[in-house]
Amino acid sequence: MATGTNRGQGHRSGGRVTTFSFGDYVVGAAVNGQLFAVGLGDGTVRLIDSETLDAEPVTVSAHKGAGLCLSADVDKGAFLSGGDDGKLVRLAPIGAVEVLAETKGRWVEHVTAHAGSGFRAYASGKDVFVLGKLGAPPRKLSHPTSVGGIAINPKGRRLAVSHYNGVSLWWLATKDSEPVSLQWQGSHLQVAWSPDGDYVLTAMQENALHGWRLSDGEHMRMTGYDTKVRSMTFTRRGHFLASGGASRVICWPFTGGGPMGKAPQEFGGAGGPPVTAVVANPLHDVIAAGFEDGTIVLGQPGPGGSALVMKANGNPITSLCWNPDGDKLLAGTESGDVHVADFRPI
Amino acid sequence: MSTSGSGAIPVTVLTGYLGAGKTTLLNRVLTENHGKKYAVIVNEFGEIGIDNDLVVGADEEVFEMNNGCICCTVRGDLIRIIGSLLKRRDKFDAILVETTGLADPAPVAQTFFTDDDIKRKTRLDSIVTVLDAKHVEQRLADSHEAEEQIAFADIVLLNKTDLVATGDVGRIEARVRALNPFAKIYHTSRCNIELDKILDKGAFDLSRALELDPCFLHGHAHDPAHDHSHDHEHGDDHGHNHGYDHAGASAANPIHDQDIRSISLATAAPLSADKFDAWMTDLLATEGQNILRTKGILNMAGNDRRFVFQAVHMVSEGDYTGPWPAKDNRRSRLVLIGRKLDEAALEKGFNGCVA
Numbered sequence: 020m021a022t023g024t025n026r027g028q029g030h031r032s033g034g035r036v037t038t039f040s041f042g043d044y045v046v047g048a049a050v051n052g053q054l055f056a057v058g059l060g061d062g063t064v065r066l067i068d069s070e071t072l073d074a075e076p077v078t079v080s081a082h083k084g085a086g087l088c089l090s091a092d093v094d095k096g097a098f099l100s101g102g103d104d105g106k107l108v109r110l111a112p113i114g115a116v117e118v119l120a121e122t123k124g125r126w127v128e129h130v131t132a133h134a135g136s137g138f139r140a141y142a143s144g145k146d147v148f149v150l151g152k153l154g155a156p157p158r159k160l161s162h163p164t165s166v167g168g169i170a171i172n173p174k175g176r177r178l179a180v181s182h183y184n185g186v187s188l189w190w191l192a193t194k195d196s197e198p199v200s201l202q203w204q205g206s207h208l209q210v211a212w213s214p215d216g217d218y219v220l221t222a223m224q225e226n227a228l229h230g231w232r233l234s235d236g237e238h239m240r241m242t243g244y245d246t247k248v249r250s251m252t253f254t255r256r257g258h259f260l261a262s263g264g265a266s267r268v269i270c271w272p273f274t275g276g277g278p279m280g281k282a283p284q285e286f287g288g289a290g291g292p293p294v295t296a297v298v299a300n301p302l303h304d305v306i307a308a309g310f311e312d313g314t315i316v317l318g319q320p321g322p323g324g325s326a327l328v329m330k331a332n333g334n335p336i337t338s339l340c341w342n343p344d345g346d347k348l349l350a351g352t353e354s355g356d357v358h359v360a361d362f363r364p365i
Numbered sequence: 366m367s368t369s370g371s372g373a374i375p376v377t378v379l380t381g382y383l384g385a386g387k388t389t390l391l392n393r394v395l396t397e398n399h400g401k402k403y404a405v406i407v408n409e410f411g412e413i414g415i416d417n418d419l420v421v422g423a424d425e426e427v428f429e430m431n432n433g434c435i436c437c438t439v440r441g442d443l444i445r446i447i448g449s450l451l452k453r454r455d456k457f458d459a460i461l462v463e464t465t466g467l468a469d470p471a472p473v474a475q476t477f478f479t480d481d482d483i484k485r486k487t488r489l490d491s492i493v494t495v496l497d498a499k500h501v502e503q504r505l506a507d508s509h510e511a512e513e514q515i516a517f518a519d520i521v522l523l524n525k526t527d528l529v530a531t532g533d534v535g536r537i538e539a540r541v542r543a544l545n546p547f548a549k550i551y552h553t554s555r556c557n558i559e560l561d562k563i564l565d566k567g568a569f570d571l572s573r574a575l576e577l578d579p580c581f582l583h584g585h586a587h588d589p590a591h592d593h594s595h596d597h598e599h600g601d602d603h604g605h606n607h608g609y610d611h612a613g614a615s616a617a618n619p620i621h622d623q624d625i626r627s628i629s630l631a632t633a634a635p636l637s638a639d640k641f642d643a644w645m646t647d648l649l650a651t652e653g654q655n656i657l658r659t660k661g662i663l664n665m666a667g668n669d670r671r672f673v674f675q676a677v678h679m680v681s682e683g684d685y686t687g688p689w690p691a692k693d694n695r696r697s698r699l700v701l702i703g704r705k706l707d708e709a710a711l712e713k714g715f716n717g718c719v720a
Binding site (some may be wrong): 145164205 | 420421422424427428430441442444445446449452453456480481482595684
């Protein structure tokens with residue numbers, strides 16, 4: 020596996036890592052086809068073509084304030100961006116910007132979309148809005164407290180919304196339904212579905228993950244983290260849930276009935292700063308992890324250890340994203356440096 | 366990684382009843398030329414008459430961390446909002462949080478000691494409570510929020526003093542002082558005060574408060590190295606009564622119809638750091654729900670620097686800061702504000718910390 024630590028102004032290719040210096044906090048990263056999108060604290064979205072990394076990225080002015088969330092849209096090459104100007108913006112493939120929704124004085128904090136079913140959802144305060152066809156009025160889903168995260172299940176039919184004291188599960192295509200309520204006391208933030216759709220997991224404000232097995236409502240409580248878990252990812256076949264929040268990548272086994280009563284496996288890191296971002300490769304059994312000191316590693320649970328992609332440089336990793344072929348990894352940082360590592364054989 | 370030192374963003378918390386003058390003060394912060402750009406978190410978005418992209422509405426969502434431990438009650442909406450604001454930190458210099466008149470200030474203060482990101486990148490600068498001099502006595506009589514807001518304050522603006530008789534102002538100030546011996550009290554009308562008296566004061570931060578005001582007498586603490594503890598374990602090293610020097614006449618200040626009061630403890634004898642830690646750990650673990658705030662400047666045996674300590678309910682921090690101003694005045698002082706305080710037991714416990 021190739022490594023490199025090229026940094027600097029503008030963008031340069033050196034070794035197998037290309038670095039872009041955008042100069043503002045990377046709030047999110049997403050991929051759609053061969054296009055990477057990076058949302059920044061200055062309200063712009065930068066589009067990077069993963070096939071032509073030496074080309075100048077396209078800068079799109081999406082928000083008047085800061086960008087807060089970013090997702091691939093349902094159409095190829097398009098993205099959705101939410102900001103603290105209250106706008107949900109769609110970036111069409113040619114870079115045109117379309118405002119899909121706007122709420123004064125409110126922030127659009129979460130956005131997601133499912134290409135297969137064509138549903139989009141975004142969260143603002145306590146409300147989640149579901150958009151099907153563009154132009155149709157959104158469906159509003161209300162919750163008792165502010166939304167901590169949203170996720171559409173792998174089949175594209177259900178939406179999980181995390182908030183205080185649990186998760187609400189909504190059917191996307193059925194109107195007027197009451198949500199199924201998954202309860203657990205505390206503040207639930209990021210929410211995720213297992214690839215088979217059998218489990219819903221949340222990262223909590225406490226240094227813990229919580230999970231529910233939907234078939235019987237069985238609870239899973241995963242604790243022992245050093246800090247708040249800001250990132251978690253299921254491996255492609257759902258065998259492991261990998262998570263940040265500790266000095267090593269913590270991987271909970273989800274084979275054979277779930278992680279209850281089992282110890283997690285670990286990789287990467289050595290008792291130093293915590294893991295701040297993780298993302299599973301879409302095609303291979305490998306997980307990319309970024310640390311608060313800027314280190315990026317690839318690895319997997321078990322004795323195989325990990326491979327260094329980028330050495331520590333003091334610039335915390337905020338987001339990670341693989342291309343669909345799983346051979347290019349984009350990493351965003353707090354300072355606005357964005358690294359794209361190319362793992363294709365030379 | 367940095368702790369909350371020079372780079373940390375100061376946060377001012379503004380409390381007070383509706384109509385006391387908070388919005389007047391907020392509008393001044395947003396419009397006056399004080400050289401700093403504030404991000405303002407308000408509870409009623411419509412009240413602020415100024416269009417500013419750094420004003421954001423909050424929902425005052427309080428929740429309990431750690432499965433219902435009441436002293437881990439924090440403001441989840443603040444964690445979210447401040448977390449996002451920090452991503453555009455070059456756009457502002459400081460944060461101001463307004464709370465509603467009915468809010469308990471404790472969850473706001475505890476938020477700044479509980480969430481890792483917020484703890485790392487911000488520092489609680491001061492809790493400013495605006496009081497309507499004309500109505501505060503009525504508020505104190507008919508609600509517990511008013512006295513809590515006074516109890517938690519680092520700075521009190523006794524506002525609308527032009528609407529009450531001079532003699533009444535003195536009586537009202539005495540009541541405020543009895544509830545909170547360490548707050549700085551200013552008399553104002555229409556919140557007419559130089560903003561630099563209330564903003565970026567480090568009033569929550571004892572080491573800075575002492576630098577700014579060497580005559581600052583009562584206990585108050587904070588620590589740039591952030592040695593937070595939140596310990597539900599029980600310390601058991603209760604010592605016994607050695608020679609001590611009691612604070613004197615104004616030690617306890619019960620108010621006839623109030624249940625919050627303050628107790629001041631003092632001694633000239635050097636304290637044992639281990640004994641104090643054990644006593645305070647146990648005290649906050651068992652009584653932290655009733656003790657709203659604790660501030661102390663302590664003379665620890667064998668150390669030439671002042672040990673400063675403070676707590677909001679059970680969340681505490683303490684460390685050695687600068688040297689004592691004069692060699693002959695190393696009196697340890699500890700002020701506790703709370704409900705159902707057992708003065709005799711507190712005195713005994715404190716005196717048991719003598720080295």
